[in-house]
Amino acid sequence: MTSEGPDGRLRRYHAQVMAELLALSLIRDVPDFPLPGIMFKDVTPVLGSPEAFAEVCHLLAADAKAKGAEAIVGIESRGFIFGVPVALELGIPFVMARKLGKLPYDKISEEYALEYGTNTVEMHVDALHDGQKAYIVDDLLATGGTAAAAVRLIERLKGEVCGFGCLIELSFLQGRENLLGYPITALIEI
Numbered sequence: 171m172t173s174e175g176p177d178g179r180l181r182r183y184h185a186q187v188m189a190e191l192l193a194l195s196l197i198r199d200v201p202d203f204p205l206p207g208i209m210f211k212d213v214t215p216v217l218g219s220p221e222a223f224a225e226v227c228h229l230l231a232a233d234a235k236a237k238g239a240e241a242i243v244g245i246e247s248r249g250f251i252f253g254v255p256v257a258l259e260l261g262i263p264f265v266m267a268r269k270l271g272k273l274p275y276d277k278i279s280e281e282y283a284l285e286y287g288t289n290t291v292e293m294h295v296d297a298l299h300d301g302q303k304a305y306i307v308d309d310l311l312a313t314g315g316t317a318a319a320a321v322r323l324i325e326r327l328k329g330e331v332c333g334f335g336c337l338i339e340l341s342f343l344q345g346r347e348n349l350l351g352y353p354i355t356a357l358i359e360i
């Protein structure tokens with residue numbers, strides 16, 4: 171029998187939790203969307219299952235709570251879908267990180283590179299207060315460019331990023347490298 175360190179036990183535990191997650195079998199691979207060569211992870215079947223959807227939101231809420239979150243920052247648009255139930259469950263504010271030109275009031279912007287193309291994300295100048303602990307929610311972590319832009323927005327507003335939570339991490343894209351020093355939780359690692 172080989173002995174296994176705490177890292178190995180943690181990996182095994184995570185693999186077991188992941189295997190039991192209802193959402194795992196519901197995520198649909200759509201090849202060549204929105205561009206050739208991209209394998210799009212479609213979460214709409216997860217949203218179509220109230221049990222699977224609720225499980226994802228409860229797990230992200232538990233993680234955000236453990237990180238001491240005082241606000242949830244959802245990244246448009248699928249980060250809104252998963253982030254809003256988390257904020258409501260914890261009874262904390264929900265903040266929108268929106269795509270360019272969508273927010274009506276005074277805002278700050280950050281540009282980022284996506285797995286496909288570039289984009290800009292914006293937040294209202296009064297979205298967070300000094301030192302407020304913000305937990306970022308999105309559906310998927312790919313290169314980490316989007317999440318890193320959200321981190322920059324939060325820090326420019328003097329908020330404190332206490333974590334990032336998502337349903338899926340495409341670990342081969344090494345998005346964590348763009349978020350060094352920030353706690354990342356992905357319910358499913360691919």
Ligand code: AMP
Nearest residue numbers: 209210211285310311312313314315316
């Ligand atoms: P990134 O900035 O590269 O980490 O990209 C993450 C953002 O782009 C998330 O908001 C995802 O919704 C979206 N995204 C990137 N790649 C994919 C993919 N292969 N399948 C589904 N969504 C993706």
